[in-house]
Amino acid sequence: DGGITQSPKYLFRKEGQNVTLSCEQNLNHDAMYWYRQDPGQGLRLIYYSQIVNDFQKGDIAEGYSVSREKKESFPLTVTSAQKNPTAFYLCASTPGPGGTPDTYEQYFGPGTRLTVT
């Protein structure tokens, strides 16, 4: 089955530690995204990548870093510089550029719930 996997589902870390969240897709999608969701809020874009070895900052990139060394993988590192890292992190992908609505459909992974204490 094609899809997006994120691991782990739950992650606990102590303040001051960096942590890397995994995101893998086998949909052969060009674009991948990282979002953060806080209670009662919409999804906020952290980083996105449209092609291997290239990525762009989203609306709330401070305190986060990413890499895109392979088309299938887009890991997110939450650094100790991120002031409020506790949140639900969602990875998504889309097929690629195009003029039809279906190319914009976001396929989401199951998410990682990060708690930092």
Add this chain to the structure above:
Amino acid sequence: RKEVEQDPGPFNVPEGATVAFNCTYSNSASQSFFWYRQDCRKEPKLLMSVYSSGNEDGRFTAQLNRASQYISLLIRDSKLSDSATYLCVVILTTDSWGKLQFGAGTQVVVTP
């Protein structure tokens, strides 16, 4: 002002009733619109795209009003399984990739 706004609810709906809610967007150049459904502590999943002429998928009807800059979702004959948060997604197509904006969601609770 947020680019995409939704009434957070909750909309408490008796089973079998009809519920409708809107999503307003601020950028008149927005091109594509979607409704996603998100269950508690789960990832969002696409419910339906919203076409200019309006579209229906079973008990769900989506409408777009460009003049007033909002989209709507109507759920007929509500089921208990319709209880979820419904996210509005608006896409601004500045390039071929588009820029997605998510609303914060409208919570629907269907009661027996």
